[in-house]
Amino acid sequence: MSAEREGTERHAHPTVGVYLRVGAALVILTVLEVGVFYVPAFHVVLVPVLLVLSSAKFTLVVMFYMHLKDDNKVFTFLLGGPLVIAVGVMVALLFLFLGALTLRGAAGAG
Amino acid sequence: MSEARGLTSWLTTTDHKRIGLLYFWTALAFFLIGGIEALFIRVQLAQPNGQVVSAETYNQLFTMHGTTMIFLALMPLGASFFNYMVPLQIGARDVAFPRLNAFSYWVFLFGGLLLNASWFVGPLFHAGMLNVAPDGGWFGYANLTERQYSPGPNIDFWVLGLQILGISSLAAGFNFIVTILNMRAPGMKMMRLPAFTWMTLVTQFLIITAFPVITVGLAFLMFDRFFGTHFYVREAGATPILWQHLFWLFGHPEVYILILPAMGVVSDVLPTFSRKPLFGYPVVVYSGILIGLMSWGVWSHHMFAVGLGPIADSVFAATTMLIAVPTGVKIFNWIATLWGGDIRGTTALHFAVGFIAMFIIGGLSGVTHASPPADLQQTDTYYVVAHIHYVFFGGTIFGLFAGVYYWWPKMTGRLLDETLGKVHFWLQFIGMNLAFFPMHLIGLLGMPRRVYTYAPELGVGTLNLVSTIGAFLIALSILIFLVNLWRSRTHGQPAPNDPWGGATLEWSVSSPPPVYNFSVIPTVTNRLPRWSTERHGPMRDPPAVPPEPIHVPGGSWWPMVAALGLPVLALAPLTQTLWVAFVGAALLIAGVYAWAFQPFEV
Amino acid sequence: MPRYRLWLLTVALWVAGCGGPFPQTTLEPRSDFGSVIDQLFTGIFWWAAGVFLVVETLLVITLIRFRHREGRPAPKPTHGHTLMEIAWTLAPAAILVFVAVPTVRTIFATAGEAPADALKVDVIGHQWWWEFRYRELGLVTANELHVPLGRAVQLSITSADVIHAFWAPPLGGKRDAIPGHVNRIAFRADRVGVYDGQCAEFCGASHANMRLRVVVDSDSGFGRWATVQLAGPAAPAAGTLAERGKAVFARSACIGCHTIQGVSPGVIGPNLTHVGSRATIASGLFPNDSAHLASWIADAPALKPGSLMTRMKPPLKDDDIAALVAYLASLK
Amino acid sequence: MTAHTSMGLDNRKMAFWAFIGSECLLFGSLISTYLVYKGKSIVGPYPPEILNIPFTSVSTFDLLMSSLMMVLALAAVQRGDMKWGKIWLFSTALLGLVFLGGQVIEFTDFVHKGLTIGTNLFGCTFFVLTGTHGAHVTVGVLWLLTLWVRALQGKLGPANAMTVEITGLYWHFVDVVWIVIFTVVYLIQ
Structure with missing residues (x-):
C-alpha cells in the first residue's frame, strides 16, 4: 500500500443533535426571509438581505446535511467548481442582457 | 476467464475495451457518413451556380455534416480512446461504472441513428426521402428553428437527437471523472498520470459542465416547438439572442472538448517516438486545465456581429486572445520534446507533427478573428470555415489519427502497415491544405458560408474547384486508411506488448490486453514507469498469467434496454403519439430498476 | 495597396487563373469603416505570419536535425526548463498586447456612431430580400441601397422575421439583423461605384439568394436618384x-x-x-x-x-x- | 461492496457529487433565463398578481423539514436502527409528496388565473424552471419509496448506509435548489 491510499472513508458525520439545530436554524432563516418580504421598511435592501439569507441556508444544508464540512475536499471541488462557473455565467448573462443599455454605450443600439 | 464470444457477448458487454471498440467502429461509420455529406457539399460548390443538389438538400447536408462530425464522429472517436486507454493507462481493471459505460455507448448509438434516420423517414411525414433531415445549421440559431419558420419535423429530429446524445456524454463524463480520480493503481499520483489521461479528465469536466447548458437551450426550443412557449419568440418579448448565448456557452467549451483529447494523444505520442519525456509535463497539464477554465469565458466571440456593445466586445476579445497563451505554451513544449530527441518517423509521429503544424495555422487565424472589427469581415464567411477545419481537421482529426496508428496494435493485436500509413498521411496532409487553405481567400474575397450557390461574378470559382479537388484527395486518403485497417486483420504483423517502446502502463500488457487488463495491479513509482531515466529503472511488466484467479464481471442487457427507452421517448413528440411516450418511459424505468437490482460485482 | 495584399492577390490570381474582379472582396476597402478594419487586419496578419514562420521553421528544423540515425546515443531525458517556460509564456502575451490595443481602439472607433448630419437609413432584412427606408427623405426601396459619396451614412439594421446579417464587404464589416433589436453601422464611402453584398447569417432555404447592391453616387447623382424615387409612380400611357x-x-x-x-x-x-x-x-x-x-x-x-x-x-x-x-x- | 479505490472514497458518492456539480449548470441556466426575462412579459398575469407567498412558504418549510427527516434517516440507518430508519425514510418521501401536491395545487391555481406555459414569458420561464425542479422531486420521491420498500423487505441495513447517504445527497441538493428558487422567483419580485 502506498502512502497515497488513505484507508477507507472516515465517517465524520454530525450527530443527530447537530442535525436538529441546523434544522431549527433553517426554519428561523426562512421565517426571517418571509418576514423581510412583508416588512415595507426592508424593501430598499430586500434583494441583498434575501440573497444573504438564502446563501446562509444554502451553505447550512450543503455543509451539514450534505456533510461537505467534514468530508473529502474532492467533493467540495466537484460541487464548488461548477457552482462558481454557474454563478459566473449567471452574472455575465445578467450583465450582457440587463446592462445592455449602459454597456452598449457608444453603440447606442437598443 | 476466457473471453466470451458471439453477438450476445458484444451486446451485453461491460468491458471497457470492447465498448471502446464499439465506439471506434460506430464513430468511424458516422465519420464516413459525415465525409460523404462533405463531398456532396464540395461537388455542389465546385463551380458557381451549382445544380447538383437543391437548396433544401444542401442546407440539410451542411447541417448534418457539422452535427455528425462534431457529435457522432469526433467526440465518440475521442471516447473510443478514453474507453480503451484510460483504464489501461491508470492501471485499472475497468472503468468505475462498467454498466453505465455500456449505457453511454448505447445511448450514443441510438441518438446517432435517430438523427440519421431523418434522411430516410420523409414519407412518414408526408414528405419525400432526403427531405426531413435537420436543416438549421449545426448551431441551430433561433428563431429560424422555431416552428413558424421551420414547420417540418427537421429541427425536431435535431433537437431530440442532440438531447439524447447529451445524456450519453454526461453519463460518460461522470464515469470517467470517477475512474480517473478514484481508480488509479497504487502510486499513480495525479501528477504521474499520462498526459492523455489528464486531458481526458479536463475534457470530462468540460462535458459535465457545458452539456447541461445546451440541454436547457434545447429544452426551451423543444417547448417552443411542441408546447407553445415563447423562449426565443420576439413577438412575446423574448429574444433569439438568448439561444446564441446558451448555445455558445456550451459551444466554446465544446471546441475544447474536441481538441483537448487530441492534444493529449499528441502529448503521449511525441515522447514515445522521440524517446524523450514530455518536456514540461506539469506545464502541459496546467495549461490544459487553464484552457479548459478559460473556455468558459470567451463564448461571445462567436457573437461579435450580434452587436453586444463595445465594452462586451472588448472584454471577450481580450479573454479570447489570452487563450492563445496556454495554447502557445503547449506547442512550444511539444517542439521542445522533439528537440534533442531521437525522432522515429512512424505514421503516428507524422500525424502528431501534422497536428502541431496545422493547429498552428488554425490557432493563428483564430487570433485574427479574436479581434472583433476584423471578425466583422470574417465571421460567417469561408474564412471561418477554413479556421474551424484547420482546428478540427488539421487539429482534432490529425491528433486522433495519431492515436489510431499509435494504439491500433494495442487494441487489435495487429500492427498497421507503415507504408500505407504514410501514403495516407501525405495524401491527407496535401488534401486538407488544398481543401481548406483556399477557403481563407474565398472568405476574404467575400463568399459567405452556408450558401448552396454563388455567383460566377464573385470570382471564386477556381478557388472553390481547388478546394473540391482537395476534398476528394482527403476522401482518397481515407479509403487508403480503410484498406489499411482491413488488411491489418490478415496481413498486419502481430503486435508484441510494446511495439513502440512506450513509457506508460498500457504497453506493459499483451496486445490486445486480457479481459482483466492486469494480472497483478501494478504499483507505480514514477511518471514514466516503463522507461529508465537518470533516476530509476523500468518497472517489471505484470506476469502473463495471473497468480490467482481474477473475477471478471458478467454482461448485462439492462443498460441497452434503458438506453432504448430514450429514442422511443423521442418518437412520441415526433409522431405526436402519446402512448409511445409511456412505452419509452416504461422501458427506461424498467431498465434502470433491473440494472440497479441486478447483482454486479466489479 | 499594401504589399501583403498584392502578394495575397497574386497567389489568388495565380490559383484562380482568372483574377477577378472580386466585387465582394474585403481586401480593397471603399469606405472609412472598411479601411480601419483593413488596417487592423493587416497588422494582425503580419504578426500571425511572423509567428507562423518562426514556429513552423523551428518545427521543421527540429524534425530534420533530430531525426533518427543509426548509432545516435539515447537522448538525454530532459524534463523541462523553468526559464524557457516563462519565456514562451511571456512572448505570446507580449505579442497579444500589440494585437489587443489597436483592437480595442478600433472597436470603439467603429461602434456605429455617426455625425448628426449623417444620412440615416433603416435596413430591414426579410426572408429573402432587403428593405431600405430613408426616414428623412421619406422613401422606401428594396435590395439596392443608394448612398452619396463622402457623406456619413448610418444604417440601423433590424429584421422582420429571422436573423440576417447585412454585409457589403468593400464598405465594411457585417452586422446581424435581429428581430426586436436595432444594430448600427456607420461608414463614409470614398469612391463612386456599385458594390455587391449579401446576407451573411444563415436564414433559411434561400439564404444564398439574399443579395444586395450598394450604389455609391456622386452627391448630385444621389440627389437626382432621390428626386426620381420621391415622385409618384409613372402612369402608363393609355392604350399601351x-x-x-x-x-x-x-x-x-x-x-x-x-x-x-x-x-x-x-x-x-x-x-x-x-x-x-x-x-x-x-x-x-x-x-x-x-x-x-x-x-x-x-x-x-x-x-x-x-x-x-x-x-x-x-x-x-x-x-x-x-x-x-x-x-x-x-x-x- | 467498497472496492479499494485510489482516494479511499466511494465511487458512487464521487460520481454523485460530479452529477450535482453538473446540475448546478442546469439549474444555473434555467435561473439565468428566468432572471434575464424578468419583467419582459408583454401581457399579464405578472408575478406579483399571482404568486402566493404564504402558500409557497409552507411548501418551502415542508421541503426543509423533509431534508431534516432525510438526515435523521441516514443517522438511523448508520447506527443500524432500522425501525426509525424506515419511519424517517417514509416521512421524507411523504413530505416530498406533500410538496408535489402543493405544486400541483399551485399550478392548477395559476392556470385558473390565466397563466399557462404559453401565456407570457413569465409563464414560460416559471413553469419550466419550477417544473424541472418538480420533476427532480418526483424522481427523489420514487427513489425514497424504493429504499423504503427495500427496508420493509429487510434488504436495507447499515451495510447500505452509503446508498442512503447518496439518496440524501440528491434530496438535499433538490432542497438547496428550492432554497434558491424560493428566493429568486418568489421573494424577489
Whole structure:
C-alpha cells in the first residue's frame, strides 16, 4: 500500500443533535426571509438581505446535511467548481442582457 | 476467464475495451457518413451556380455534416480512446461504472441513428426521402428553428437527437471523472498520470459542465416547438439572442472538448517516438486545465456581429486572445520534446507533427478573428470555415489519427502497415491544405458560408474547384486508411506488448490486453514507469498469467434496454403519439430498476 | 495597396487563373469603416505570419536535425526548463498586447456612431430580400441601397422575421439583423461605384439568394436618384401594353404583398413603386430585363427556392405576364 | 461492496457529487433565463398578481423539514436502527409528496388565473424552471419509496448506509435548489 491510499472513508458525520439545530436554524432563516418580504421598511435592501439569507441556508444544508464540512475536499471541488462557473455565467448573462443599455454605450443600439 | 464470444457477448458487454471498440467502429461509420455529406457539399460548390443538389438538400447536408462530425464522429472517436486507454493507462481493471459505460455507448448509438434516420423517414411525414433531415445549421440559431419558420419535423429530429446524445456524454463524463480520480493503481499520483489521461479528465469536466447548458437551450426550443412557449419568440418579448448565448456557452467549451483529447494523444505520442519525456509535463497539464477554465469565458466571440456593445466586445476579445497563451505554451513544449530527441518517423509521429503544424495555422487565424472589427469581415464567411477545419481537421482529426496508428496494435493485436500509413498521411496532409487553405481567400474575397450557390461574378470559382479537388484527395486518403485497417486483420504483423517502446502502463500488457487488463495491479513509482531515466529503472511488466484467479464481471442487457427507452421517448413528440411516450418511459424505468437490482460485482 | 495584399492577390490570381474582379472582396476597402478594419487586419496578419514562420521553421528544423540515425546515443531525458517556460509564456502575451490595443481602439472607433448630419437609413432584412427606408427623405426601396459619396451614412439594421446579417464587404464589416433589436453601422464611402453584398447569417432555404447592391453616387447623382424615387409612380400611357399591365396588377394577387404608391398598399414584399429603376430583381439575383422578370412572375420559387412569392393560382396567362412586365419596367 | 479505490472514497458518492456539480449548470441556466426575462412579459398575469407567498412558504418549510427527516434517516440507518430508519425514510418521501401536491395545487391555481406555459414569458420561464425542479422531486420521491420498500423487505441495513447517504445527497441538493428558487422567483419580485 502506498502512502497515497488513505484507508477507507472516515465517517465524520454530525450527530443527530447537530442535525436538529441546523434544522431549527433553517426554519428561523426562512421565517426571517418571509418576514423581510412583508416588512415595507426592508424593501430598499430586500434583494441583498434575501440573497444573504438564502446563501446562509444554502451553505447550512450543503455543509451539514450534505456533510461537505467534514468530508473529502474532492467533493467540495466537484460541487464548488461548477457552482462558481454557474454563478459566473449567471452574472455575465445578467450583465450582457440587463446592462445592455449602459454597456452598449457608444453603440447606442437598443 | 476466457473471453466470451458471439453477438450476445458484444451486446451485453461491460468491458471497457470492447465498448471502446464499439465506439471506434460506430464513430468511424458516422465519420464516413459525415465525409460523404462533405463531398456532396464540395461537388455542389465546385463551380458557381451549382445544380447538383437543391437548396433544401444542401442546407440539410451542411447541417448534418457539422452535427455528425462534431457529435457522432469526433467526440465518440475521442471516447473510443478514453474507453480503451484510460483504464489501461491508470492501471485499472475497468472503468468505475462498467454498466453505465455500456449505457453511454448505447445511448450514443441510438441518438446517432435517430438523427440519421431523418434522411430516410420523409414519407412518414408526408414528405419525400432526403427531405426531413435537420436543416438549421449545426448551431441551430433561433428563431429560424422555431416552428413558424421551420414547420417540418427537421429541427425536431435535431433537437431530440442532440438531447439524447447529451445524456450519453454526461453519463460518460461522470464515469470517467470517477475512474480517473478514484481508480488509479497504487502510486499513480495525479501528477504521474499520462498526459492523455489528464486531458481526458479536463475534457470530462468540460462535458459535465457545458452539456447541461445546451440541454436547457434545447429544452426551451423543444417547448417552443411542441408546447407553445415563447423562449426565443420576439413577438412575446423574448429574444433569439438568448439561444446564441446558451448555445455558445456550451459551444466554446465544446471546441475544447474536441481538441483537448487530441492534444493529449499528441502529448503521449511525441515522447514515445522521440524517446524523450514530455518536456514540461506539469506545464502541459496546467495549461490544459487553464484552457479548459478559460473556455468558459470567451463564448461571445462567436457573437461579435450580434452587436453586444463595445465594452462586451472588448472584454471577450481580450479573454479570447489570452487563450492563445496556454495554447502557445503547449506547442512550444511539444517542439521542445522533439528537440534533442531521437525522432522515429512512424505514421503516428507524422500525424502528431501534422497536428502541431496545422493547429498552428488554425490557432493563428483564430487570433485574427479574436479581434472583433476584423471578425466583422470574417465571421460567417469561408474564412471561418477554413479556421474551424484547420482546428478540427488539421487539429482534432490529425491528433486522433495519431492515436489510431499509435494504439491500433494495442487494441487489435495487429500492427498497421507503415507504408500505407504514410501514403495516407501525405495524401491527407496535401488534401486538407488544398481543401481548406483556399477557403481563407474565398472568405476574404467575400463568399459567405452556408450558401448552396454563388455567383460566377464573385470570382471564386477556381478557388472553390481547388478546394473540391482537395476534398476528394482527403476522401482518397481515407479509403487508403480503410484498406489499411482491413488488411491489418490478415496481413498486419502481430503486435508484441510494446511495439513502440512506450513509457506508460498500457504497453506493459499483451496486445490486445486480457479481459482483466492486469494480472497483478501494478504499483507505480514514477511518471514514466516503463522507461529508465537518470533516476530509476523500468518497472517489471505484470506476469502473463495471473497468480490467482481474477473475477471478471458478467454482461448485462439492462443498460441497452434503458438506453432504448430514450429514442422511443423521442418518437412520441415526433409522431405526436402519446402512448409511445409511456412505452419509452416504461422501458427506461424498467431498465434502470433491473440494472440497479441486478447483482454486479466489479 | 499594401504589399501583403498584392502578394495575397497574386497567389489568388495565380490559383484562380482568372483574377477577378472580386466585387465582394474585403481586401480593397471603399469606405472609412472598411479601411480601419483593413488596417487592423493587416497588422494582425503580419504578426500571425511572423509567428507562423518562426514556429513552423523551428518545427521543421527540429524534425530534420533530430531525426533518427543509426548509432545516435539515447537522448538525454530532459524534463523541462523553468526559464524557457516563462519565456514562451511571456512572448505570446507580449505579442497579444500589440494585437489587443489597436483592437480595442478600433472597436470603439467603429461602434456605429455617426455625425448628426449623417444620412440615416433603416435596413430591414426579410426572408429573402432587403428593405431600405430613408426616414428623412421619406422613401422606401428594396435590395439596392443608394448612398452619396463622402457623406456619413448610418444604417440601423433590424429584421422582420429571422436573423440576417447585412454585409457589403468593400464598405465594411457585417452586422446581424435581429428581430426586436436595432444594430448600427456607420461608414463614409470614398469612391463612386456599385458594390455587391449579401446576407451573411444563415436564414433559411434561400439564404444564398439574399443579395444586395450598394450604389455609391456622386452627391448630385444621389440627389437626382432621390428626386426620381420621391415622385409618384409613372402612369402608363393609355392604350399601351403597360396600361393593361397595370390592370392585371390591380386585379391579381400582386396587390396583397406589394406597394405601388397610389395603386396598392401591400407590405409583405418589396416596394415596387420604382422597380423599373433598379438594375436587378429578386434581391440581386437576376438582371432586371423582361425575360427574367417574366419568368420570375410566372414561377418565383423555381428561381428562388422557398420564395414567399408563390406560383400564381390559377397561373397568369402569357399575355398577362407580358403586360405586367411592360408595366413594371415602365415604373422607372 | 467498497472496492479499494485510489482516494479511499466511494465511487458512487464521487460520481454523485460530479452529477450535482453538473446540475448546478442546469439549474444555473434555467435561473439565468428566468432572471434575464424578468419583467419582459408583454401581457399579464405578472408575478406579483399571482404568486402566493404564504402558500409557497409552507411548501418551502415542508421541503426543509423533509431534508431534516432525510438526515435523521441516514443517522438511523448508520447506527443500524432500522425501525426509525424506515419511519424517517417514509416521512421524507411523504413530505416530498406533500410538496408535489402543493405544486400541483399551485399550478392548477395559476392556470385558473390565466397563466399557462404559453401565456407570457413569465409563464414560460416559471413553469419550466419550477417544473424541472418538480420533476427532480418526483424522481427523489420514487427513489425514497424504493429504499423504503427495500427496508420493509429487510434488504436495507447499515451495510447500505452509503446508498442512503447518496439518496440524501440528491434530496438535499433538490432542497438547496428550492432554497434558491424560493428566493429568486418568489421573494424577489
